[in-house]
Amino acid sequence: MVLTRCRIRDITAPTAMVQFNLERYHGGPHNWVGGQMSGLNTAAHDPVFFLHHAFVDYIWELFRIRQARFCGVNPSTDYPPTMGLHAAERPMDGFPQYRNVDGYRSYWTQFWYRYERSPTCSMWQPFCGSPYLRCDMARQRCVSMARMGPFLLPFELRVLGVSFAAKLGLAPSISNGKKRCTGSYLVFKRDQFFVAPPFRPFRTQKLDLVWD
Numbered sequence: 001m002v003l004t005r006c007r008i009r010d011i012t013a014p015t016a017m018v019q020f021n022l023e024r025y026h027g028g029p030h031n032w033v034g035g036q037m038s039g040l041n042t043a044a045h046d047p048v049f050f051l052h053h054a055f056v057d058y059i060w061e062l063f064r065i066r067q068a069r070f071c072g073v074n075p076s077t078d079y080p081p082t083m084g085l086h087a088a089e090r091p092m093d094g095f096p097q098y099r100n101v102d103g104y105r106s107y108w109t110q111f112w113y114r115y116e117r118s119p120t121c122s123m124w125q126p127f128c129g130s131p132y133l134r135c136d137m138a139r140q141r142c143v144s145m146a147r148m149g150p151f152l153l154p155f156e157l158r159v160l161g162v163s164f165a166a167k168l169g170l171a172p173s174i175s176n177g178k179k180r181c182t183g184s185y186l187v188f189k190r191d192q193f194f195v196a197p198p199f200r201p202f203r204t205q206k207l208d209l210v211w212d
Contacts, residue, residue, distance in 0.1 A: 003062055006071035009080045011063065013195075022063075026056050027194030038194065058115045064106070076105050118142065 002011050002022050009015040011022045018024065029037075029052050036042040043049050064075035079088045079101045088101040109115070119128045119142045121135035128135055128142035136143045 002059060003066060005063070006067060006073055008078045012080060015080070021195075022056070022059070024195050025059075026052075030194040040194065043194075058118075061109060061115055077101075079104055 001019050002025065005011050005016075005020050010017075011020050013021060013023055016022070029048075030043055031038045033046065033048055035046065037046040037048055037052075067073040067075045067078065082088070084090075086100060088099065090100050092098045092100055092103070119130065119133060121128050121142050122140050123137060126135040126137060130142075132145050133142045134145055135141070
């Protein structure tokens with residue numbers, strides 16, 4: 001939905017409509033992962049934070065490419081009118097030699113880094129080129145393989161062997177015909193949470209089941 005819009009104000013709060021708000025899509029994985037990732041003050045402590053934000057930045061770069069190629073908008077100057085900490089001319093925190101608006105310059109992806117496009121698939125070519133991806137035939141898109149709980153995916157079990165993986169805690173151990181797994185849980189104090197879409201049980205991998 002984000003990639004159907006043309007202006008930054010259409011995908012950012014407080015002016016974006018709910019279905020186009022990039023911040024809500026960004027907040028979903030934070031809350032889904034849980035633990036430190038779900039707290040504004042602790043999210044950066046989780047290594048997943050950096051993977052997630054690299055992907056969010058990739059989506060934003062696709063949006064900027066769309067602006068330039070299809071919308072006739074200069075992404076380097078399409079900074080929304082705002083004041084305070086996010087004011088365009090305010091020096092960046094930690095980088096006082098730059099202004100906030102400098103983060104919109106195309107200079108960064110022209111000279112510092114560039115994103116590889118996501119793999120694609122179709123009903124005629126239902127492969128994604130990675131054992132960690134599968135082709136969602138309904139949407140004809142490559143999506144991540146779902147790992148239920150802390151255990152390995154089937155192809156990973158074939159590589160390591162079930163018995164060895166069980167010793168590492170990466171597969172359920174079999175004892176007296178019953179599956180067992182144990183784990184520890186950490187509780188973190190979180191004062192602020194991320195804005196995210198409503199919880200949808202059928203799209204989570206929450207460990208609500210305890211093997212016994």
